[in-house]
Amino acid sequence: MIIQEEDDLLKSKDPLVTVPVLRHPERAAGRRRRPLSPLPDYETSQALALNDLNNDSLITFNKPPPKRRFIDSRSWRAGITALGIYIILSIVIGIPLIIKKSQENKPPPYYNSNYAIPWLGKTTTSHYVTNVSLTDGDPSDCKVWQTTAQLDDAQHSMVGEILYAISSDGQFSITSNASYMSSMNVVMGDLFVGINPNTSVANATLSVKMQASNVGLFDQTQVCFALSDNATGLAIYIPDNMSLHDQLLFNITLLYPQSPIAAEVDSFATYLPLFTQTFGDFGDYVNFRKVSIEGPVSKIFVGSIEAGQILVETSLESIYGQFAASRSLFVSTIQAPININATLFNDPDSNFPTYIEVNTGSSNLTANVTLNAPNKNPLQRPNFIANMRTFYGQATASFVHDPTSPPTALNLRLENDLGPVNVSFDQYFQGYFQASTKLGVVSVTQGNASSSDPFDSTLDRNFFLSYISDTRTFGWIGWGPHSGGFLQEQIGEVVVETSIANCILFFDG
Secondary structure, X not given: OOOOOHHHHHHHOOOOOOOOOOOOOXXXXXXXXXXXXXXXXXXXXXXXXXXXOOHHHHHHHOOOOOOOOOOOHHHHHHHHHHHHHHHHHHHHHHHHHHHHHHHHHOOOOOOOOOOOOOOOOOXXXXXXXXXXOOOOOOXXXXXXXXXXXXXXXXXXXXXXXXXXXXXXXEEEEEEEOOOOOOOOOOEEEEEEEEEOOOOOOOOEEEEEEEEEOOHHHHHHOEEEEEEOOOEEEEEEEOOOOOOOOOOEEEEEEEEEOOOOOOEXXXXXXXXXXXXXXXXXXXXXXXXXXXXXXXXXXXXXXXEEEEEEEEEEEEEOOOEEEEEEEEEEEEEEOOOOOEEEEEXXXXXXXXXXXXXXXXXXOEOOEEEEEEEEOOOOOOOOOOOEEEEEEEOEOOEEEEEEEOOOOOOOOEEEEEEEOOOOEEEEEOOOOOEEEEEEOOOOOEEEXXXXXXXXXXXXXXXXXXXXXXXXXXXXXXXXXXXXXXXXXXXXXXXXXXXXEEOOOOEEEEEOO
């Protein structure tokens, strides 16, 4: 054992320090405070020091680290810049494409007129002579048969006849209260209106012949007249208690005389359900102002009628005839064909165009229309407006000008829901046209007939197809350059449409 010298022990001791000594905490591993130590451990001293700080300082010294942003400001600026570039490119590139596409798809501009539409209602109640009735009329005017007879048949049918000489002028109405719902195959009749072949007869004549299947039915049926110098009315009243074994047959004939002075008929109206109504050719012997021919399940045949306003309306039966109108022409039926020749006249001094409407249901529609308007100059309104429609069947229409007429302005709309459409025009039509179908094929062609503009002979006739496809074609035909709808005068417009069939539009020159 080596024992150090006392001097060595003194040398090995640390020198005395006069500055304050900082006491470092004990190692954390101990975690124990010496039992008799007057000083707190490290954790306690830190807690005491923190308690001396105020709340703001505590928050300041203990702020949590900032959360990480999902997108920083630089990413936002880049996104906004990209969006702005996209919007600018869309405006520069997209808008011209949209405008071009819309110009290709929309029809050419049309001239919008500001004139009033003059269409008259189809009601013709005012045309009937309303003072013919069983309650208000004179009973002596009803069922006054000039001759009666009983037939030698199984039912002992009764027959009655009567003939009146009447005025050729004024109002005429021939009506029946028969209903096609209750009187089908029970009531039947024929009406004929025409010119008397006997030139020696000076007045109009009205004759009625009735046949009833039994005496009781004959007595219950009322045939009433209202006659005056300016009105002729005939009303037939069918009893309500008819059975399926009953039967009524009528034959009515109205003949106008062959007078050198034409008869002036203010209004002529019929309402005869279940009748066949036939009208002859009146020539220059009768001047009609208003004509109304009506009757459910009534066949109608017209040789030739000319009037300012004409209405022909039935259902389930056909209409054939020739008509001439200066204001309006309505022809309508349901599930039956229409085949008419129509001549339309429009007075340029009138404020309104002449109107034609032809409608049928599940059957063919055929209309041959002649246009006549002695325009000295192009008008700022159309001369004629036509509206035609059928649901199923072939729709065929032609429009030509009268040889004495200059070109006119026609507005036409023709629709066929399921059947084909075939429309043709002569070489004097001018205006816009559009033909369309959904599942069929459209064909728009021009013929080689030549024509010149009577209002400006220096203009050449041109044919422009603005858009062509299998299902839709539109364009313009007329004299001079394509006007674009900015002409001062009204020009024609034609729209023809169908759904699943072909659509043909032809211009002859």
